[in-house]
Amino acid sequence: MNLHFASRDIGARTLEIVDEMKALEGPLLPILHAVQAEFGYVPPEAMPVIARALNLSRAEVHGVVTFYHDYRDHPAGRHVLKLCRAEACQSMGGMALEETVKKLLGIDFHQTTLDGTVTLEPVYCLGLCSTAPAAMLDGEVHGRLDAAAVAELVAEARA
Template structure:
């Protein structure tokens, strides 16, 4: 999926978000969260503006953004499938489900299908260890997942 142009209205929205949060202590994370919620991702142009307004280096802002796996630099697909990679899920067959998801979708982690339907992301614990393996599709958790249920989830997300 192609990143969209960073237009003047987007810049104004980023600046308004910064203005809202800058009086607070430690505003960087709330700013990043709000920009992503508003634009669907955090474009490089926004990182430059955020760094400038907070008097931080671009490397500092990029470092925070890249540390947290939920921030994205490109728009996600219409659906986001997160597969748990924790030890509990791995011990219950998550690696096989990950391989199946890659095969069914034709993509790897941090990629989006060509039709823009699904983005595949790893997650390192959904808190469902006793019900492993687990996944999350668009914020809804799915426990005791097997290949058939995974295929159904993916099928429902694709046109």
């Protein structure tokens, strides 16, 4: 993932990705995943390129990017910590863990620490309801979290 693309490069590379994938049935989601894999996020300048190539409005593409929690419209930190906010996790102390993590990192949801190490994102169910509260750090899920365990996750991400 190279985050130092010029705007022209983003458009050209996005068009290459779209051309490779537009023949797929329902190509928008796979294209967005590929664009995010390439740039680390879905750059705003990529959205009109995708919209034009798929005969969609920019609003439709933007709506999909902002609806699904796996897409981001800005670069993330080196590590991404996702905290589950679904009912099962909330009922098992998830809200207290959210506050602990926010204090430890000094950020809120959808923000990245000033040093660029950690991005904090909410997620609405990781499928670990029986081991709530849960989180995901860089794609690895963690359940049965308490204040000490979540502090370890934060320390791991910041190391």
